[in-house]
Amino acid sequence: MKQFLDFIPLIAFFIGVKQYGVIAGAGALLVATVVVYAIHFFSQDKKLDKQQWIVLILTIVFCGITILFNDEYFIKIKSPIINGVFALALAGSVLINKPLMQMALKQAFTLTDSGWKKLTLAWAGFFAMMAGVHYYTAFHMSQDAWISFKTYGWIPFMLVFMIAQFAVLRKHINHTIVDKNKN
Numbered sequence: 001m002k003q004f005l006d007f008i009p010l011i012a013f014f015i016g017v018k019q020y021g022v023i024a025g026a027g028a029l030l031v032a033t034v035v036v037y038a039i040h041f042f043s044q045d046k047k048l049d050k051q052q053w054i055v056l057i058l059t060i061v062f063c064g065i066t067i068l069f070n071d072e073y074f075i076k077i078k079s080p081i082i083n084g085v086f087a088l089a090l091a092g093s094v095l096i097n098k099p100l101m102q103m104a105l106k107q108a109f110t111l112t113d114s115g116w117k118k119l120t121l122a123w124a125g126f127f128a129m130m131a132g133v134h135y136y137t138a139f140h141m142s143q144d145a146w147i148s149f150k151t152y153g154w155i156p157f158m159l160v161f162m163i164a165q166f167a168v169l170r171k172h173i174n175h176t177i178v179d180k181n182k183n
Contacts (some may be wrong), residue, residue: 005040009033009059014151022072022143029075030063051086058082076138079150085132109172111121119169126161130154 009032016028037056041048048056062078065071093100099120102111111119137149 008036010151014147017147021033022147023070024069025147026063026066026072026075030059030067033059033063040119046074054081054085058085074139076136076146079134080131080138083127083134085125087124087131088125090120094120108174109150109169110174112114122165130157133157 007030011030013025015025017025022116033056037048040052050172056076058081062074062081062175066074090100094117099116101120101123105119106116115161134150134154137146137153
């Protein structure tokens with residue numbers, strides 16, 4: 001359910017852009033994001049995780065500025081910045097020796113300290129690459145190509161990366177958790 005809800009703002013953006021233009025799409029994205037994150041907030045015991053807060057705040061800021069100044073530049077720069085923030089946070093967590101992927105997945109996988117750092121850096125690299133691809137599509141391709149990529153074009157990149165991650169991580173699944181779930 002949570003994953004489905006997270007697609008609603010993208011769908012709202014796509015419909016808004018196709019029907020009324022980029023500024024309307026930004027408005028639709030803003031409203032849908034606030035509604036979806038309000039639902040997350042109340043369904044998660046009145047809490048949002050850090051990633052959710054980052055996405056919510058940056059969406060409010062960039063969509064708000066887009067609408068306020070009637071300039072699509074700001075909505076176009078939102079995705080590269082969000083992906084860049086995630087890349088920097090992940091890389092920074094390795095530098096301070098607290099890999100964020102370990103914090104998020106330590107119950108699901110058993111990795112060495114080196115393994116957690118490599119996994120976290122792999123995700124940092126993925127988000128850095130996605131920041132670049134989002135930037136390129138926003139500022140060097142047609143508006144239709146950018147809209148398509150922003151709405152659903154990034155999904156194959158994520159699927160391929162996640163499948164590759166699973167291929168590597170399947171040897172490190174914490175079977176204690178798997179066995180508990182069978183009972």
